[in-house]
Amino acid sequence: DADVTQTPRNRITKTGKRIMLECSQTKGHDRMYWYRQDPGLGLRLIYYSFDVKDINKGEISDGYSVSRQAQAKFSLSLESAIPNQTALYFCATSRLAGGTDTQYFGPGTRLTVL
């Protein structure tokens, strides 16, 4: 979805480096999410935020941190990258409406940790 952008789209880094992945959205949604995708493991939720002052851990938050700088921006940081954090990372946004919560995904960031 062009309304959800992620930077960078690809990144190669070394073990121990600090990395930040950024997500921006122009959909006006209040909810934002970070997922990682690994082959055979589907989409696993790292962190989610239902509004600017609300940050929640997902199922695999260890080794990651997030910052919700504004309603439209949600960043994911790897404080000290390790090789098993090599994966495809997706940001998603949603807005709870009528009791449902459809998610819109960004194009993804492919991260390689050497």
Place this chain on the structure above:
Amino acid sequence: GQQVMQIPQYQHVQEGEDFTTYCNSSTTLSNIQWYKQRPGGHPVFLIQLVKSGEVKKQKRLTFQFGEAKKNSSLHITATQTTDVGTYFCAGQGSNYKLTFGKGTLLTVNP
């Protein structure tokens, strides 16, 4: 916590054959959503089912939601090469949070 199981993990078919993927939740859902991820792409919302026993169609795709609102299926009739990709179900529970299944990767041999 809520778990959503999806089978099969992989499915390879000949073009023209039918395809079905199944989704089961450990808890009753308020709704279930289906997403498709093309190779090299990102997940894209396909449809949402809300009512018990609901059936919806999108051209050759038929989506069903079980009577108990704990299971769902996606059936594709007469697959085409454009159907290739990974299909994810995602169940929404009473806390409004979506839980994704691991997805079914569909490949189609022309």
